[in-house]
Amino acid sequence: QKEVEQNSGPLSVPEGAIASLNCTYSDRGSQSFFWYRQYSGKSPELIMSIYSNGDKEDGRFTAQLNKASQYVSLLIRDSQPSDSATYLCAVIGSNTGKLIFGQGTTLQVKP
Amino acid sequence: DAGVTQSPTHLIKTRGQQVTLRCSPKSGHDTVSWYQQALGQGPQFIFQYYEEEERQRGNFPDRFSGHQFPNYSSELNVNALLLGDSALYLCASSYGGHGREQYFGPGTRLTVT
Numbered sequence: 645q646k647e648v649e650q651n652s653g654p655l656s657v658p659e660g661a662i663a664s665l666n667c668t669y670s671d672r673g674s675q676s677f678f679w680y681r682q683y684s685g686k687s688p689e690l691i692m693s694i695y696s697n698g699d700k701e702d703g704r705f706t707a708q709l710n711k712a713s714q715y716v717s718l719l720i721r722d723s724q725p726s727d728s729a730t731y732l733c734a735v736i737g738s739n740t741g742k743l744i745f746g747q748g749t750t751l752q753v754k755p
Numbered sequence: 756d757a758g759v760t761q762s763p764t765h766l767i768k769t770r771g772q773q774v775t776l777r778c779s780p781k782s783g784h785d786t787v788s789w790y791q792q793a794l795g796q797g798p799q800f801i802f803q804y805y806e807e808e809e810r811q812r813g814n815f816p817d818r819f820s821g822h823q824f825p826n827y828s829s830e831l832n833v834n835a836l837l838l839g840d841s842a843l844y845l846c847a848s849s850y851g852g853h854g855r856e857q858y859f860g861p862g863t864r865l866t867v868t
């Protein structure tokens with residue numbers, strides 16, 4: 645079992661729709677969770693961090709964390725073509741402190 | 756406010772050679788982590804430096820080594836390069852050790868021929 649799992653996609657949504665990206669993790673003791681956006685040929689950009697169960701909203705982005713079910717999700721409202729990128733879920737392990745990434749989900753927003 | 760910087764941007768080396776990559780953290784940050792990202796994959800953790808010491812290490816051979824300087828900048832050294840070392844090498848900085856938000860530099864694209 646991978647430590648952090650994401651569906652590689654591509655996830656295709658029409659412009660203006662809600663994009664839903666999901667991630668599961670195996671280390672039940674993990675406390676820190678992050679979403680990064682990576683455009684092709686560029687480095688990852690931190691867009692959301694979440695540490696407590698529930699929802700955290702920042703503009704068009706909402707991160708959701710459910711520690712009991714060991715999943716993290718990212719919702720992007722009013723999706724724009726400029727949101728087309730790979731979204732990386734990352735988790736800091738409880739015992740190691742290492743930031744572990746999933747393989748990323750490619751999002752395509754079609755005009 | 757300067758972000759994370761890395762040098763060089765691109766590098767081409769021959770199998771068996773050695774390479775040094777450099778990273779300067781974001782202003783106010785004291786922790787530097789290094790990652791290797793192969794095409795189509797998420798970044799893989801190499802190691803993390805805090806207070807000039809290697810604090811955490813991923814599953815990478817001893818050919819990968821590093822250093823952190825008193826000004827918090829860092830170097831990644833790779834010896835005896837293999838074709839499989841071709842990747843994007845990313846540096847990320849944060850404050851106060853692990854558990855914190857990490858911000859990435861632009862990366863160094865290493866090609867081993």
